[in-house]
Amino acid sequence: xxxxxxxxxxxxxxxxxxxxxxxxxxxxxxxxxxxxxxxxxxxxxxxxxxxxxxxxxxxxxxxxxxxxxxxxxxxxxxxxxxxxxxxxxxxxxxxxxxxxxxxxxxxxxxxxxxxxxxxxxxxxxxxxxxxxxxxxxxxxxxxxxxxxxxxxxxxxxxxxxxxxxxxxxxxxxxxxxxxxxxxxxxxxxxxxxxxxxxxxxxxxxxxxxxxxxxxxxxxxxxxxxxxxxxxxxxxxxxxxxxxxxxxxxxxxxxxxxxxxxxxxxxxxxxxxxxxxxxxxxxxxxxxxxxxxxxxxxxxxxxxxxxxxxxxxxxxxxxxxxxxxxxxxx
Numbered sequence: 001x002x003x004x005x006x007x008x009x010x011x012x013x014x015x016x017x018x019x020x021x022x023x024x025x026x027x028x029x030x031x032x033x034x035x036x037x038x039x040x041x042x043x044x045x046x047x048x049x050x051x052x053x054x055x056x057x058x059x060x061x062x063x064x065x066x067x068x069x070x071x072x073x074x075x076x077x078x079x080x081x082x083x084x085x086x087x088x089x090x091x092x093x094x095x096x097x098x099x100x101x102x103x104x105x106x107x108x109x110x111x112x113x114x115x116x117x118x119x120x121x122x123x124x125x126x127x128x129x130x131x132x133x134x135x136x137x138x139x140x141x142x143x144x145x146x147x148x149x150x151x152x153x154x155x156x157x158x159x160x161x162x163x164x165x166x167x168x169x170x171x172x173x174x175x176x177x178x179x180x181x182x183x184x185x186x187x188x189x190x191x192x193x194x195x196x197x198x199x200x201x202x203x204x205x206x207x208x209x210x211x212x213x214x215x216x217x218x219x220x221x222x223x224x225x226x227x228x229x230x231x232x233x234x235x236x237x238x239x240x241x242x243x244x245x246x247x248x249x250x251x252x253x254x255x256x257x258x259x260x261x262x263x264x265x266x267x268x269x270x271x272x273x274x275x276x277x278x279x280x281x282x283x284x285x286x287x288x289x290x291x292x293x294x295x296x297x298x299x300x301x302x303x304x305x306x307x308x309x310x311x312x313x314x315x316x317x318x319x320x321x322x323x324x325x326x327x328x329x
Contacts, residue, residue: 037256039066089169122166232294
């Protein structure tokens with residue numbers, strides 16, 4: 001069973017790639033930055049629990065939040081199913097596919113056959129567009145190969161995994177809206193809402209306060225890790241290419257604001273775009289210093305990374321204060 005034409009070329013982030021593939025099948029064509037921004041995806045979390053080998057830096061909102069928010073903003077019908085039963089979970093997926101509708105899945109990418117670097121991450125997303133007796137046909141990010149396959153056995157393990165950020169056997173479909181969408185109104189509301197959440201975090205691990213906390217904790221990372229030459233470069237790679245901590249999501253948000261400025265005439269929006277264009281490269285510098293610290297065992301690099309993170313906490317707070325002032329239509 002294969003649904004033809006399900007794709008989202010050059011997707012950078014797993015959830016927006018999955019969302020884009022499902023929406024394109026419904027005839028809704030939006031860029032990945034627009035999906036990320038309308039989904040109010042920009043955020044930050046510094047997470048370090050006792051059962052974790054190493055701290056997690058998240059540069060976005062919680063998994064599935066972008067999808068739920070975009071569906072709400074655009075008036076789409078989002079149908080989510082979740083079950084503890086792997087057999088029922090498979091029936092949920094095949095029923096949708098057999099009816100001609102691709103399915104979004106949240107799973108742990110550690111089990112997927114096509115991943116060359118095995119990292120446990122339960123917040124990964126793929127779009128599934130077909131299956132046969134042994135394989136599942138998926139759409140993943142360009143970095144992971146775009147149109148890929150994995151065995152049904154590995155897919156079942158990935159979907160049924162337990163642990164941090166997992167959502168056991170979660171699947172969802174999206175149906176398009178009827179009627180005209182005022183994208184300008186949706187943009188203004190999404191930017192203001194994202195700014196409000198970022199500026200008013202309920203705990204110190206989140207938003208601009210979370211970046212400040214990361215700045216204070218990063219200098220201790222050589223002592224925090226049992227294997228700095230492994231853990232620090234991996235954390236930096238996830239920040240840059242996986243988007244967990246910084247540059248990828250800041251680049252997406254910068255491009256979102258640039259696209260919005262062609263639709264919405266607002267001085268605060270244009271200034272916010274300029275500020276995030278300056279912010280995004282600083283996250284790449286942070287990742288560079290974290291990598292170098294792990295490779296060389298040199299704490300000076302972590303001191304520099306900490307200083308940049310302190311600056312980023314202030315810069316992002318200021319940028320979001322500007323964006324919070326975008327006018328209603």
